[in-house]
Amino acid sequence: QQQVKQSPQSLIVQKGGISIINCAYENTAFDYFPWYQQFPGKGPALLIAIRPDVSEKKEGRFTISFNKSAKQFSLHIMDSQPGDSATYFCAARGTSGTYKYIFGTGTRLKVLA
């Protein structure tokens, strides 16, 4: 069973601080690693994504770092704002069969004003 392990389960950060969420996967049969942001009562929104041939991708305050050899990837939110308070899911897309997405268990981020 392919798995994606996400940590921490919850995170509290001061406004202006850096939020870091980590994910690790257990096999190499993934080719695309998106991060989703979900507010209560809403569907997940695609935030940023990376492919395994790239070690880092930055979009505004959001950065993905990818370590292929360690099978780990992380989301960094710079200058965290109260509006960033949400649940974040990492995911990985399989490269065979139905190419399904495997989701992490989610991280609930709270940014204090």
Next chain:
Amino acid sequence: DAMVIQNPRYQVTQFGKPVTLSCSQTLNHNVMYWYQQKSSQAPKLLFHYYDKDFNNEADTPDNFQSRRPNTSFCFLDIRSPGLGDAAMYLCATSRDLLQGGQYFGPGTRLTVT
């Protein structure tokens, strides 16, 4: 704006009474997915359509069915809802199985009484 639309946003049904949830998309994407998300959990894939080809997840109960009459619309039918089927149901689309990310709708919150 191109988007994924789900109706209704909130649905209350009685135990055992069939219910249909609707999803439409203006993105002209080939793939449409249905996920079930319970409180504080990651989305769980139920099935997806790649064009007209239906792919059911092995652990999706027979109680859940889906229809995709055309590119734009996809329906989730729950034939005999149980209390355990109360959840948020998310529709998502992607351009192709291996291109781009998934775009989620706002979800339908299903309550079973």
